[in-house]
Amino acid sequence: MPTTLYRIVVPAALLLALAPPAALAQECGWSQMNLPTPPARHSAPLVYDSARDVIVMFGGLNTDAKGRGDPFGDTWEYDGNEWRQVATTGPSPRIGHAMVYDPVRGVTLLFGGSGLDGYRNDTWQWDGAAWRLVAATGPRPRGRHAMAFDSDRGVAILFGGAPRGGDETWEWNGVEWTQRLVAGPSERTRLALAYDIARRKTVLFGGRNPDGSALGDTWEWNGEQWTLVAETGATPRSRAVMVYDPIRGVCRLFGGTAGPYRRDTWEWNGAAWQLVADGGPPARVYAGMAQHLRLNQTILFGGWSGSAPLEDMWAWDCAGGVALAVDATCPTGGPIEIAWHGATPNGQVALIYAARPGSFIIPPQYSCAGTPLGLSSSRIQVVFQGSAGENGSRTLNADAGPGACGGYLQLLDVATCGTSNVVQVQ
Secondary structure, X not given: OOEEEOOOOOOHHHOOOOOOOOOOOEEEEEEEOOOOOOOOEEOOOEEEEOOOOEEEEEOOEOOOOOOOOOEOOOEEEEOOOXXXXXXXXXXXXXXXXXXXXXXXXXXEEEEEEEEXXXXXXXXXXXXXXXXXXXXXOXXXXXXXXXXXXXXXXXXXEEEOOEOOOOOOEEEEOOOOEEEEOOOOOOOOEOOEEEEEOOOOEEEEEEEEOOOOOEEEEEEEEOOOOEEEEEOOOOOOOEOOEEEEEOOOOEEEEEOOEOOOEXXXXXXXXXXXXXXXXXXXXXXXXXXXXXXXXXXXXXEEEEEEOOOOEEEEEEEEEEEEOEEEEEEEOOOOOEEEEEEEEOOOOXXXXXXXXXXXXXXXEOOOOOOOOOXXXXXXXXXXXXXXXXXXXXXXXXXXXXXXXXXXXXXXXXEEEOOOOEEEOOEEOO
């Protein structure tokens, strides 16, 4: 009998693992993506909009070797295949701003930065169609600060910046900014910030002291207090970029400078930093970087080489592990072929469906607890549990209802708690 997709509603919490987790054997690295990109620029942050499955970029600067040039005020989106310019109006042209995606409200949030009119403290939201000014007050005007989104508490976290407020912690709840009057990291700019979904901590690394020296400390914010968790590991630097990878459960850091420009890649697992690559993209600062959940790739674009803005694009990929492919009949639904390879031979697997990509964590009361999926909690359900196949490869012939089209699938290898890539049913 064929599997019926999107007609069986089984809570994802019912996943049962037959063996304890084992380490995934994966080779990871950078590869350059050869496709048309936006004009060269630096200081243009990237964020991943999981509801619309696109990476969003705004602003940045294209300068010559003497620093001459005007900031951009355009908005671009990358859908996994191509870049498109989607707006030329909204926030004023600027650099040094920070952006995060707010999955609670389904918008990209932008704060501050600097442009031809000086430092700004305006807050904007992008919903995929238009920018909207949502606050003109809050933190003092600043640039070169950093933001992350705490998806458990539903707030954006802001820290640092110049020319003032470099040791301040602020939170945005969708309506207003609130300063958290707590002790924590020293005053700094050009820092890196990301939210670790599995451990429910905002991770801060490095930055630049007011005297110009680079910092190499690592802090974590749990919503109540900052804790210094490491003073060694990744070498001190400012102007680096960092994202959280929910599949591997690490914060990934690239580039920056403490004198010489860097091209190394580091990962923070909550206990220690590990150098995972010392090559790939050429050395740079002020790049844009985001984690594309469906593609399971870290996407890096642009930056400053030391003499010119950049327009190259790179992807951090992991080979090995479980690979999933789907051949569907959409939008009407009907026959669908689902194939995978790389799972544990004769082991158990679970095929999981959700309406959107995201970051769902398997609950603590179940085996494989804490395993992050690249799926959201929206309509999440197990649509198949069974054998992975004699060689860890198998093809399922299924029936997909029309409601399955546009959704996303991911395979969990319950013998190792490893996960596949996320595939859209289309």
